[in-house]
Amino acid sequence: MFIYIDILLRLALWLLLAPLLPGVINKVKAWVGGRQGPPVLQLYYDLARLWRKGVVVSTLASPGFIIAPAIAWTAVVAAALLLPLAGAGAALSFDGDVLLLVYLLALARFCTAWGAMETGSAFEGMGAAREVSFAVLAEIGIITAVLTLVVQSGSIALSSMFEPLPGPGAALLAVGLFIILLAENCRVPFDDPNTHLELTMIHEVMVLDHSGPPLAMILHGAAVKLMLFSVFLAQAVLPLSELPLLISLAALAGSVLLITVAVGLVESLTARLAFKRVPLLLTIGFLFCLFPLILTWMGDL
Template identity: 45%
Template sequence: MKITVIIHVIAALLLSPLLLGMVIRVKAFFAGRKGKPLLQVYYDLAKLLQKGAVYSSTTTWIFKASPLVIVLVGIIGVMVVPLGQTPGLLAFPGDMILLVYLFGLSRFITVLAALDTGSPFEGMGASREVQFSLLAEPALLLGLCALSALGGEMSMNTMVTSLQAGTRPVLAGAIFIVLLAENSRIPFDDPTTHLELTMIHEVMILDHSGPDLALIEYGAALKFWAYASLTASLIVPQGIEGEWTSLVAGLMALMVVAAAVGIIESIMARLRLTRVPQLLVGATILSLISLILIIR
């Protein structure tokens, strides 16, 4: 096993909150503000870990177990996804299906925990999350299937390295849209809003506090790293020699993806809730058409 594979996993575990910090800094730059420190996400996680967790009398073990499941899913996710030419630690044929269902499990346990509280606001957010995930997951899975059919590979690592240069930007753009949807970013959702009537993901974790909330936020950072790594693997230039050079190029591509997310959130507004399904259905149809054309 290459040492760079292990370093990639360690970097993901340690630096995933830094990507979210870069998004915040880019948004502050476009707004003309000084903004929060680059390490603000680490400060927030440390502050939450020092507090105590509060549990409602209506919640069960599902509510307490959900943060652990979310973190474990995030850790496995970053082990599966490659970074440029650096393969994933758990890469194997068909790992793209595992990635989709891993984060589907994370969403499922989050919805269960939200419903477990008995809160009408969290139930509303869970309903929206399920509705939008019903449209986002087919777009991602069909897109990965098209990617597999185009490259003739079943593993995400060999899949992205075998693509022709002309097809990489188009597929990177498609995966980037899925990244925004799956990570509750603008224009699909606003991770900074606190208005219950418009929240989707954030409203489902309102009753979590202390270390539980820290685990959920850290799991979200790992999920962002996983999707960003998949996008970055499609924009890393081909022909890079040397495993260390490839790893550095992948990390730089990760920064580009994080900066792109910050730019999108700075120049666009959130879509109306009625428009989100239309965009996701359109992405699913495009992925399906791409798959059909490639198979033919």
């Protein structure tokens, strides 16, 4: 009984808190730009509005056009539920669940690409091609970070593998994971969530034809994914699980907020990269994850 309440509580936490993050990012951007900016809760309003709206479906699209966003959203939320939350631990944990997390994100990616290919639009095909190609490099980076944690902790279950590295290793890993976070969540400098030029986008261009509740699911799923990566990054770098329950949760929330603010600052202060340079930055992200791996592996040499 307890476990069901636990899972429901976590589910509610993820679903309700996630849309806050894009709001914070936008607020930071507005603040840096000296503007008032939209309210922090803007995404909630948007989601509520989209959820009630009708849907425009392309004449070319199959039922998969509606099904794909639902699968992608469920997969992302399921992946989020696998993550432990600092001192609270994970609701469900077994050896190798970290692979389930990685592949659930892959499932979401496949479905998003599927939904994009449904419409037969050249723009959306372009976005899908970019998404699945760049994700190869991002996934290599993620698995390298996971390897680092596995080597450090000697465990292959998410609930016990967040044992932060000592010294410079943690800093390197933080930078690497942050780069991957930006790439996987399609933030500047990889992608511009605000632009209206289809040719310069990855994720936004894939969802160009979606509307109504499916679009709401896509937007909400993106917010959950951002939070998922922030929580992962925070726990991989900071020794949160050793603190008492409430303090550790507060520390986790604080660090997620910090990461969000950092994303907003990066977004305000840098320009989007040329597409040819995206693989270079992702490779750098991968290297930032690789060096801590080598450091941990070699131990004290």
